[in-house]
Amino acid sequence: MQNNSLPNFLKKRAFLTPDRTAIYFHEEAITFKELYHRSFKAAGQLQALGIKKDDYVGVLLKNHLDTVIILFALQLLSVRAVILNNRLTSGELVWQLNDSKAKFVILEPAFSEVEMALKAGVASLRCISKDQMLSSKAEDPIIQEEVDLSNVCTVMYTSGTTGNPKGVMQTYGNHWWNSVGSALNLGFIERDCWLCTVPIFHISGFSILMRGVIYGMPIVLHESFDVEKVLFDIKNKQVTIMSVVGTMLSRMIDTIKDAHLPEQFRCMLLGGGPAPLPLLQSCVEKEIPVFQTYGMTETASQIVTLSPEYSLTKLGSAGKPLFPAQIKIELEDGTIASSGKAGEIIVKGPNVTPGYLNRPEATMEKLRDGWLHTGDVGYLDEEGFLYVLDRRSDLIISGGENIYPAELESVLSGHPNVADVGVTGLEDDRWGQVPIAFVVKKDGADVSVEELVDYCMSRMAKYKIPKAIYFIDHLPRNAAKKLLRRKLREWLSEGRFE
Amino acid sequence: MQNNSLPNFLKKRAFLTPDRTAIYFHEEAITFKELYHRSFKAAGQLQALGIKKDDYVGVLLKNHLDTVIILFALQLLSVRAVILNNRLTSGELVWQLNDSKAKFVILEPAFSEVEMALKAGVASLRCISKDQMLSSKAEDPIIQEEVDLSNVCTVMYTSGTTGNPKGVMQTYGNHWWNSVGSALNLGFIERDCWLCTVPIFHISGFSILMRGVIYGMPIVLHESFDVEKVLFDIKNKQVTIMSVVGTMLSRMIDTIKDAHLPEQFRCMLLGGGPAPLPLLQSCVEKEIPVFQTYGMTETASQIVTLSPEYSLTKLGSAGKPLFPAQIKIELEDGTIASSGKAGEIIVKGPNVTPGYLNRPEATMEKLRDGWLHTGDVGYLDEEGFLYVLDRRSDLIISGGENIYPAELESVLSGHPNVADVGVTGLEDDRWGQVPIAFVVKKDGADVSVEELVDYCMSRMAKYKIPKAIYFIDHLPRNAAKKLLRRKLREWLSEGRFE
Numbered sequence: 001m002q003n004n005s006l007p008n009f010l011k012k013r014a015f016l017t018p019d020r021t022a023i024y025f026h027e028e029a030i031t032f033k034e035l036y037h038r039s040f041k042a043a044g045q046l047q048a049l050g051i052k053k054d055d056y057v058g059v060l061l062k063n064h065l066d067t068v069i070i071l072f073a074l075q076l077l078s079v080r081a082v083i084l085n086n087r088l089t090s091g092e093l094v095w096q097l098n099d100s101k102a103k104f105v106i107l108e109p110a111f112s113e114v115e116m117a118l119k120a121g122v123a124s125l126r127c128i129s130k131d132q133m134l135s136s137k138a139e140d141p142i143i144q145e146e147v148d149l150s151n152v153c154t155v156m157y158t159s160g161t162t163g164n165p166k167g168v169m170q171t172y173g174n175h176w177w178n179s180v181g182s183a184l185n186l187g188f189i190e191r192d193c194w195l196c197t198v199p200i201f202h203i204s205g206f207s208i209l210m211r212g213v214i215y216g217m218p219i220v221l222h223e224s225f226d227v228e229k230v231l232f233d234i235k236n237k238q239v240t241i242m243s244v245v246g247t248m249l250s251r252m253i254d255t256i257k258d259a260h261l262p263e264q265f266r267c268m269l270l271g272g273g274p275a276p277l278p279l280l281q282s283c284v285e286k287e288i289p290v291f292q293t294y295g296m297t298e299t300a301s302q303i304v305t306l307s308p309e310y311s312l313t314k315l316g317s318a319g320k321p322l323f324p325a326q327i328k329i330e331l332e333d334g335t336i337a338s339s340g341k342a343g344e345i346i347v348k349g350p351n352v353t354p355g356y357l358n359r360p361e362a363t364m365e366k367l368r369d370g371w372l373h374t375g376d377v378g379y380l381d382e383e384g385f386l387y388v389l390d391r392r393s394d395l396i397i398s399g400g401e402n403i404y405p406a407e408l409e410s411v412l413s414g415h416p417n418v419a420d421v422g423v424t425g426l427e428d429d430r431w432g433q434v435p436i437a438f439v440v441k442k443d444g445a446d447v448s449v450e451e452l453v454d455y456c457m458s459r460m461a462k463y464k465i466p467k468a469i470y471f472i473d474h475l476p477r478n479a480a481k482k483l484l485r486r487k488l489r490e491w492l493s494e495g496r497f498e
Numbered sequence: 499m500q501n502n503s504l505p506n507f508l509k510k511r512a513f514l515t516p517d518r519t520a521i522y523f524h525e526e527a528i529t530f531k532e533l534y535h536r537s538f539k540a541a542g543q544l545q546a547l548g549i550k551k552d553d554y555v556g557v558l559l560k561n562h563l564d565t566v567i568i569l570f571a572l573q574l575l576s577v578r579a580v581i582l583n584n585r586l587t588s589g590e591l592v593w594q595l596n597d598s599k600a601k602f603v604i605l606e607p608a609f610s611e612v613e614m615a616l617k618a619g620v621a622s623l624r625c626i627s628k629d630q631m632l633s634s635k636a637e638d639p640i641i642q643e644e645v646d647l648s649n650v651c652t653v654m655y656t657s658g659t660t661g662n663p664k665g666v667m668q669t670y671g672n673h674w675w676n677s678v679g680s681a682l683n684l685g686f687i688e689r690d691c692w693l694c695t696v697p698i699f700h701i702s703g704f705s706i707l708m709r710g711v712i713y714g715m716p717i718v719l720h721e722s723f724d725v726e727k728v729l730f731d732i733k734n735k736q737v738t739i740m741s742v743v744g745t746m747l748s749r750m751i752d753t754i755k756d757a758h759l760p761e762q763f764r765c766m767l768l769g770g771g772p773a774p775l776p777l778l779q780s781c782v783e784k785e786i787p788v789f790q791t792y793g794m795t796e797t798a799s800q801i802v803t804l805s806p807e808y809s810l811t812k813l814g815s816a817g818k819p820l821f822p823a824q825i826k827i828e829l830e831d832g833t834i835a836s837s838g839k840a841g842e843i844i845v846k847g848p849n850v851t852p853g854y855l856n857r858p859e860a861t862m863e864k865l866r867d868g869w870l871h872t873g874d875v876g877y878l879d880e881e882g883f884l885y886v887l888d889r890r891s892d893l894i895i896s897g898g899e900n901i902y903p904a905e906l907e908s909v910l911s912g913h914p915n916v917a918d919v920g921v922t923g924l925e926d927d928r929w930g931q932v933p934i935a936f937v938v939k940k941d942g943a944d945v946s947v948e949e950l951v952d953y954c955m956s957r958m959a960k961y962k963i964p965k966a967i968y969f970i971d972h973l974p975r976n977a978a979k980k981l982l983r984r985k986l987r988e989w990l991s992e993g994r995f996e
Contacts, residue, residue: 005868006822006847007823015818016821146824180678183681183682187685188682188687190685216682320514323514323712324505326644350502350504384513
């Protein structure tokens with residue numbers, strides 16, 4: 001009889017260390033006790049609006065103290081938050097809200113322009129404005145005193161290589177084990193303070209909130225990444241840990257120039273794909289302790305981490321799996337690869353999602369015998385360090401955002417004058433990668449680059465819009481007509497399309 | 499589908515941080531890699547002797563590096579260790595080995611004198627001498643790559659107030675969650691180093707071994723508590739944390755006199771019942787950071803801990819339950835007490851035992867709806883701090899060892915000339931408490947104190963022998979003939995028997 005329940009995380013934390021600072025946001029600093037009281041009140045307001053235990057509720061909110069309060073209010077009620085990427089178009093949002101069967105969505109007033117589209121697109125959806133909600137009448141909320149670790153806490157959508165986005169279910173246990181695995185790796189000291197400039201709607205940001213409550217650690221929350229503000233707060237709020245993607249780190253290095261980060265700063269947690277060598281070398285010179293990581297929405301953030309002492313000797317490696325987690329490399333015939341051999345990265349651990357919301361088939365396909373088949377290609381060296389060769393084969397990571405070529409191809413191929421389309425990523429100094437599209441026009445038809453960009457613009461988030469579109473006669477496909485995206489990348493690296 | 503398995507703890511630790519020191523013992527220091535290799539070899543030797551997965555194997559070993567290796571070897575094979583208190587008589591050992599249905603016992607050569615008694619008392623028991631085992635031929639062991647957190651790792655016997663000792667099953671999960679709960683409370687820093695002078699056969703010592711492997715932290719292991727050696731190693735091995743009972747702490751304070759502990763020392767984890775005020779005041783004066791705790795074999799060590807900042811303002815409190823755990827006070831009518839009201843302490847959490855080995859009835863009696871009924875009496879103050887009034891009502895804690903009055907009473911009442919007997923604890927400067935017996939002789943029969951002491955001596959561990967035996971005409975019993983041990987304590991405190 002294994003006991004799978006824990007006390008409600010925020011309530012327990014507020015009980016244990018009521019007076020420690022929980023969140024710094026702009027000029028405000030609130031303690032865990034205050035965070036609990038405000039979340040408790042918001043829970044009563046949400047309940048009064050008809051939201052109840054086990055509901056799926058869309059959340060379309062920016063990085064803001066109110067968002068933290070609302071997310072924890074949902075946890076107090078044991079409501080599942082379907083956390084929506086703020087940068088999606090209303091069409092994409094409608095798709096995710098329908099797919100998750102959400103009956104409510106909580107919106108930033110700034111997003112009110114999408115409200116009409118959401119109401120039109122999602123049957124019986126109730127849109128709740130954040131400001132209205134926070135000033136509405138509160139009931140006495142029914143607080144979930146215990147959380148079942150196998151219960152779903154959050155849902156975040158991620159697009160596979162095969163097209164439609166899927167809702168990744170993240171349980172309380174997934175978040176708990178990620179926090180614990182990270183603490184066992186990085187250690188946890190009383191003066192720790194984590195700076196969050198990455199979006200809370202990503203697992204990278206959301207996981208910081210969970211760690212804050214589980215560890216009893218203050219979070220410095222920024223609305224977005226602003227390099228000056230970051231450097232100011234690292235110094236003034238005594239930040240010790242920060243989560244970054246490569247582009248953020250290189251802008252920080254450009255800005256600090258010959259200076260150093262304050263001494264108390266102990267960990268730069270770097271996600272979003274392997275970092276380029278010159279960046280890592282600059283970090284060594286400036287004594288910035290970079291911990292490279294590998295993780296995904298399905299693993300509730302980092303599952304593999306490389307300590308700074310290896311950042312140059314194991315250059316390009318993502319490190320070793322955190323204590324609770326395991327990694328293997330699976331070959332195409334289903335056998336496990338020996339060291340040095342590349343294959344699909346498969347991962348296991350209590351931080352790994354139980355599956356995709358309302359998609360038993362996709363779940364069965366990706367999760368087999370407890371092992372998540374990531375679709376990423378990599379190998380383990382003789383000491384067990386992971387090297388990721390290709391994230392999800394063709395995934396484009398642009399400024400920390402995942403862009404799935406298949407999704408862009410699907411949109412572009414919807415244009416009446418497009419016969420065929422292939423998308424791949426191009427290395428970019430600023431964004432890491434940007435998407436590039438290769439288009440075959442229909443016989444006798446014509447279409448301009450501008451027309452196609454406009455076409456995309458109305459159908460997908462701005463960061464997904466191809467940075468270049470090239471017209472060609474036919475796409476490279478194998479005998480089974482499978483698109484050879486690798487070939488597209490070769491064309492780009494050969495400079496054939498500059 | 500909650501994933502309840504983790505990688506084998508020691509194997510994973512040796513993989514993650516192979517070169518960190520795992521154990522300091524005398525002049526030796528071994529790394530996690532070496533600990534793994536030696537445990538791996540010992541696992542092969544144990545397997546060659548016929549020990550296999552899921553067996554229950556008695557372990558009668560002292561605090562020694564070999565013991566650590568053997569205990570982890572058993573974990574590598576997923577064998578359940580029935581960890582025996584070294585101070586028990588052979589009769590007591592026979593009882594526990596029979597009760598646990600152990601087919602093997604691994605013995606210290608120093609304990610060979612009990613070997614004959616064990617063989618005679620336990621059917622088909624195989625006694626394995628530690629030295630012989632460690633020099634025997636090894637097979638290629640079948641290592642358990644994963645541990646199921648609900649699987650039993652260790653069994654430790656504890657006597658209830660109602661007589662017979664019961665085998666407390668401690669799962670891998672119990673040990674894991676205890677380690678994690680402790681880390682979330684105390685923090686965990688890279689330079690941490692834990693000094694273990696308490697017995698490994700107690701949960702207080704065993705839990706330190708588990709934390710070492712789970713955190714990747716060195717343990718300084720002593721054979722026993724030697725105050726000079728302790729102070730020497732705190733300084734020279736840079737110890738940061740130490741587990742103590744009150745008597746150990748007061749001897750340390752007497753010895754260091756006006757000096758202070760080195761600055762890196764950050765936590766004196768104090769178990770074994772509330773500490774007396776003068777001791778706590780001395781610790782404040784000497785800036786010794788004392789963390790008072792409450793815990794038991796059934797909770798895999800501490801479940802409630804008081805931080806040093808509260809040690810005087812919340813004098814006598816054991817603190818608040820660790821993050822994963824919960825506490826309530828239950829009144830006799832089964833309702834939950836409000837703050838300030840005393841009742842039975844009931845606890846819940848993933849560190850709480852799933853029950854008693856081969857005793858479904860005792861398990862059902864003590865574990866109801868996931869809550870362990872400790873039998874201890876206490877209350878929570880308005881801020882939720884626990885005050886333990888009476889450990890297991892009548893439990894005597896002497897030098898950190900639990901002595902159960904019912905057990906002594908049961909032995910003494912076996913003497914042909916004894917009609918009735920009641921045992922209680924008396925406060926003692928050196929041991930905290932010592933057991934005192936009140937005996938009613940049979941009509942017309944006679945027996946001396948010396949005779950009864952001799953009688954006890956041959957039947958139970960020395961530390962359990964009553965420090966005084968008083969003859970009286972009749973015992974204080976209530977209407978239901980239940981012994982009123984509280985009355986015995988009153989007699990002692992009134993000085994009626996000095």
